[in-house]
Amino acid sequence: MNYIKKLLFVIPTLIIVSCHDDLDQTPIDPDSFTETNVFANADEAKGALAKLYASLALTGQQGPSGQPDITGIDEGTSQYSRLLFSLNELTTDHAVIGWGDPGLPNLHAMNWGAGNDFTTGMYYRLAQEVSFTNSFIENAALLNENAEVEAYIAEARFLRAFTYYNLLDLFGAVPLVTVVSTELPEQSTRAEIFSFVESELLAIQDLLKDSGANEYGRVDRVAAWALLSKLYLNAEVFTGEDRYTDAIAFSNLAINASYSINTNDANGNGSAYDELFLADNNSNGAQNEFIFALNFDGNNSRTYGGTTFLVHAAIGGSMDAFNFGVNGGWSGLRTTKALVNKFDYAVSNTDADGNPIEWEDSRALFYTDGQSLEINTIANTFTDGYAVTKFKNVDATGAAGVDEGGDFVDTDLPVIRLAEIYLNYAEAVLRGGSGGDLNTATGYINVLRARAFGSTAGNISSGDLDLDFILDERARELYWEGQRRTDLIRFNDYTTGSYLWPFKGGSKSGTAVDDFRKLFPLPSNIILINPNLTQNTGY
Structure with missing residues (x-):
């Protein structure tokens, strides 16, 4: 249950x-x-x-x-x-x-x-x-x-x-x-505060239920290990002291537990990535990747936040809300070209103006019809900026969620999933943490990219793996999952002029x-x- x-x-x-x-x-x-x-x-x-x-x-x-x-x-x-x-x-x-x-x-x-x-x-x-x-x-x-x-x-x-x-x-x-x-x-x-979070997670790791032994929607000890992985990865920002060796150690514990990267292509579209964000992600195989998730049900746990917000607010312009399992869009959320450009290496088709409209990387879940890549006006202009189709209220067969009115969404929201821990491990290795291995890190990245491409066509070598690559790969894998600001701060790109995006700082x-x-x-x-x-x- x-x-x-x-x-x-x-x-x-x-x-x-x-x-x-x-x-x-x-x-x-x-x-x-x-x-x-x-x-x-x-x-x-x-x-x-x-x-x-x-x-x-x-x-x-x-x-x-x-x-x-x-x-x-x-x-x-x-x-x-x-x-x-x-x-x-x-x-x-x-x-x-x-x-x-x-x-x-x-x-x-x-x-x-x-x-x-x-x-x-x-x-x-x-x-x-x-x-x-x-x-x-x-x-x-x-x-x-x-x-x-x-x-x-x-x-x-x-x-x-x-x-x-x-x-x-x-x-x-x-x-x-x-x-x-x-x-x-x-x-x-x-x-x-850092020390408190660390000490609490270390203290409860053996008190929580074993990996995979708890009911879906409740945490087990792997959640403690995964949160420690996140905590240690950001320790240099939080405390001024790097803890990358510890990030590797606890990433390893989480990776070697019972959770697994979802490779179940339940809807048969050649990629298992989109199943992570569908209405049946508690049962279509995606749940095996979710270490900690917020659970939603269109009839029994209704909110105008959560994935109801992420689905409805991202629909506008010429998008058909029916395809997303809801009754309409709120014409709000889009993305900037800075995120779209992270997929430039995988563009497979462009429009008459040379703007990308199709990608080999299945994580590029963008709606482009009638949308401009450039954003001239944020306010009240939904067609400025590509729309994002990552979250849907349909299951792998295309059936809509349980709310017959189409208002509220069934899709659960991963807060920590195993793919993030793969990326944590790779980054901690590149930042000099002990106990890790560059070839292992490359292998973890290639697991994610093989899922994204449906083949090994997007795989990289260890020579391709550096911190800039990791930051971009985190964007490609984790966008709209509540991670980006934290990542940009860790890479010193959030406030500085070293990395700019449309309307950063109001410009x-x-x-x-x-x-x-x-x-x-x-x-x-x-x-x-x-x-x-x-x-x-x-x-």
Whole structure:
């Protein structure tokens, strides 16, 4: 049974509302299920655990709107992965959006302030998850019933560590809160947050269920190893100390576990890559690659964020929404030529103006009919920029998702998948980490490229593998999966003039921005509430 999809709406859980002091919030609804009810026994605690996962996938108690967990922001916009897309993709070369919502154009222009709705919304979303996990860990620890409860607690600790990884990456120095308290917390350094995430993941790796032993939609110990791989790969940015040897070690653990690269070409189109982003990706073979995913169901877990956002918002112009399994497009998301150009080596056909329209690399999932490669105007001009067809609400046979109205999407969203760990390993080797091997790294890259090409035609030799190649390959493999900003910062391309893309810094041709943009600001109202906090530089 798909645990998260099926269970979220049948077991009552704590209702906690955000926008309270920093990373500490408490239940305020007197009619909600109380801690006494929720933690009466292990079975009830399992329902509370579902809320911890749901807080990253959904937006409130009702779905898709009404009774939101977070107030002060549009509920659909407040969903975790939609906010992650806004902060980690819309601020890069991967995506633009034509809407004029307050704060949204500032993400493209990289001139956001401390009151930006999207940065503030993400901080509160993550703060809420910390609050949920802290409450769960404290209350479940009182049960002491069996090993299953210990595994639940380990999962909650993973989700808390994952949340702090996000806070570390996006905001830097934040309060480190691990218990339910009414005290205003002190601010921890970025190095202290890093150490906490590291120590938690190391501590729980043997407490989580073995590789592949948990229910789909819940994490096992491989998720801890994979997140450590990500943490160590970015350690030099986070702490000033490189940990590439550790990145290799934990990448190896994850790679050698039970997960596998999906090569099941379920729809028979010559490539298995697109199956990763279809409505049946929980069963078509793609699930074997998903180490950590957010699960969605068009009837039972509805949200205007998640993959519902990624599918609907990417449809416009002459695109037929029927082919995507939904009832219409929101005419918002497109990409820039900077991403399209990453596939120049694989162009197989061009239009009359010489612009690419077909590629041998099946990861180039672009819609070009009626779309211009160049973006002259972002706002309200969907045909400026190629559209992206990566996410769909159809299964491998072409059948639409379960929501008969076509509003909400079934497609699960991979947060960490094995392909990323292959790329982590290769990059850590190239950056000088010990314990890795260049030929092995090349082999991992060729596994991904063989899937993309449906043959060995795109394979490379070890002499072709360098850091520039890795950065481009990460773009080709992982675009629109919430990774790009973090990657560009690690390669020192995010704020500098060394790499420009359309509308970077608000300029059509792109321009450098101040280095402090590598971190987002703490919300301005949080700074007013808690005198223990210091705002990030530049804000």
